[in-house]
Amino acid sequence: MKYLSTRGQAAQAQFCDILLGGLAPDGGLYLPESYPQITAQELSEWRTLSYAELAFEILSRFITDIPAADLKAICDKTYTAEVYRYTYRGDDASAITPLHWLEEGKLALLELSNGPTLAFKDMAMQLLGNLFEYVLDKRGEQINILGATSGDTGSAAEYAMRGKHGVRVFMLSPHGKMSAFQRAQMYSLQDDNICNIAVTGMFDDAQYIVKAVSSDASFKARYKIGAVNSINWARVAAQIVYYFKGYFEATTSNDQQVAFCVPSGNFGNICAGHIARQMGLPIGRLILATNENDVLDEFFRTGVYRPRRAAETHVTSSPSMDIAKASNFERFVFDLLGRDAKAVAELWRQVDAGQPFDLSRTGHFQHIAGFGFVSGSSTHADRIRTIREVWEQYGVMIDPHTADGVKVAREHMTAEMPVVVLETALPVKFGDTIREALGREADRPAALAGIEYLPQRVVVMAPDADAVKQLIAKRVSA
Numbered sequence: 468m469k470y471l472s473t474r475g476q477a478a479q480a481q482f483c484d485i486l487l488g489g490l491a492p493d494g495g496l497y498l499p500e501s502y503p504q505i506t507a508q509e510l511s512e513w514r515t516l517s518y519a520e521l522a523f524e525i526l527s528r529f530i531t532d533i534p535a536a537d538l539k540a541i542c543d544k545t546y547t548a549e550v551y552r553y554t555y556r557g558d559d560a561s562a563i564t565p566l567h568w569l570e571e572g573k574l575a576l577l578e579l580s581n582g583p584t585l586a587f588k589d590m591a592m593q594l595l596g597n598l599f600e601y602v603l604d605k606r607g608e609q610i611n612i613l614g615a616t617s618g619d620t621g622s623a624a625e626y627a628m629r630g631k632h633g634v635r636v637f638m639l640s641p642h643g644k645m646s647a648f649q650r651a652q653m654y655s656l657q658d659d660n661i662c663n664i665a666v667t668g669m670f671d672d673a674q675y676i677v678k679a680v681s682s683d684a685s686f687k688a689r690y691k692i693g694a695v696n697s698i699n700w701a702r703v704a705a706q707i708v709y710y711f712k713g714y715f716e717a718t719t720s721n722d723q724q725v726a727f728c729v730p731s732g733n734f735g736n737i738c739a740g741h742i743a744r745q746m747g748l749p750i751g752r753l754i755l756a757t758n759e760n761d762v763l764d765e766f767f768r769t770g771v772y773r774p775r776r777a778a779e780t781h782v783t784s785s786p787s788m789d790i791a792k793a794s795n796f797e798r799f800v801f802d803l804l805g806r807d808a809k810a811v812a813e814l815w816r817q818v819d820a821g822q823p824f825d826l827s828r829t830g831h832f833q834h835i836a837g838f839g840f841v842s843g844s845s846t847h848a849d850r851i852r853t854i855r856e857v858w859e860q861y862g863v864m865i866d867p868h869t870a871d872g873v874k875v876a877r878e879h880m881t882a883e884m885p886v887v888v889l890e891t892a893l894p895v896k897f898g899d900t901i902r903e904a905l906g907r908e909a910d911r912p913a914a915l916a917g918i919e920y921l922p923q924r925v926v927v928m929a930p931d932a933d934a935v936k937q938l939i940a941k942r943v944s945a
């Protein structure tokens with residue numbers, strides 16, 4: 468399998484070549500040259516596979532430059548009931564992503580948040596950690612991952628990379644701005660290759676430092692600075708697997724259709740759903756749910772893509788969906804435009820200059836229904852009401868991101884097919900919102916009781932890029 472760039476100006480590459488990098492050299496995103504097509508026979512054979520077996524079958528269609536036996540071992544080691552053990556509603560941990568019906572045959576949650584950091588990002592990030600270690604070992608190379616986080620992504624990266632050879636993580640977070648639970652999750656890691664840096668400032672200050680360090684080309688090359696952001700192709704590929712698994716759990720035969728409803732920010736998660744559908748999985752609808760940051764909902768309703776400025780971005784109670792532009796969206800638009808890389812490059816010249824684009828009067832947007840997408844958005848009041856209703860009607864506690872999904876899913880329910888809402892985080896990560904909605908503490912998996920009292924390891928620093936560079940240089944040469 469070869470990979471090409473959505474902007475058409477980068478050389479084709481293999482999976483391992485693009486694994487450790489970010490954007491293609493022409494500024495585009497990598498995609499497979501074509502999507503593998505799944506036959507009816509494969510689909511029926513896959514129905515009974517374990518998660519790890521299914522992951523191997525699907526990923527081996529996309530990863531052809533790692534020997535099959537090695538890829539199989541990586542999948543087996545990643546997708547275990549031990550790693551994804553925090554399911555706490557009496558569901559079966561060995562399913563890895565158990566399906567939990569709210570209304571039998573109609574509305575379900577697909578539990579994607581039973582991994583170490585209680586959010587769906589673990590589904591892909593745990594695989595990425597094992598792939599990184601494998602490829603770096605093979606090549607005798609090292610990488611130093613530098614990132615900024617306000618919670619979910621940074622902790623998922625740390626739990627994926629902890630103890631891995633060849634990899635160090637330097638993760639910046641805003642000092643005193645995360646919840647006690649989130650701080651405990653990140654700062655209690657004692658692994659030598661994980662370095663937490665709390666910056667006395669806001670998330671934006673932390674992100675600014677990452678940009679400043681990464682744009683120093685000679686420092687970046689000398690210290691092998693890398694990233695694991697949401698445009699990484701391997702993360703998208705890993706996420707394709709649970710659409711298949713969720714489909715099999717929600718149906719009894721392959722002539723049935725399923726709708727998936729996906730709480731969305733950067734279009735990473737639902738992009739994997741789009742690809743699963745292109746491969747031939749019988750997905751009837753892809754329902755995209757946003758919060759008040761409704762860039763994507765606006766596009767799917769009107770054909771206008773209008774990235775927001777930072778000042779227009781709302782701070783919401785589903786913070787992991789608070790985005791100004793959707794970094795993975797370019798992948799879908801590439802397919803929507805019939806894979807016309809020149810047209811995509813032209814549209815993103817506009818986006819990069821801060822301009823919107825409008826596809827509403829093009830033939831492409833007329834065909835959008837053929838891609839199965841519909842969308843909706845929600846507000847803080849919607850989330851609070853939905854968390855309360857799901858608790859009262861079904862006795863199930865959901866986090867505010869999943870609540871965005873359930874709210875929009877209910878608006879698009881039909882008698883024709885069940886809707887599966889992807890559960891993107893467990894409620895304990897967002898205790899304040901749960902307290903507001905339910906007047907009680909969030910449920911917490913028993914194994915995480917008292918995590919706030921574990922010893923913590925964190926370096927507190929002023930927001931100063933040079934000081935961060937010195938710290939990296941010192942740790943890397945030590």
Ligand SMILES: *Cc1c(COP(=O)(O)O)cnc(C)c1O
Nearest residue numbers: 731732733734735736787891892
């Ligand atoms: C990252 C995240 C999202 C958004 O996912 P995208 O792939 O960026 O659309 C939604 N919910 C939670 C809890 C997240 O951490």
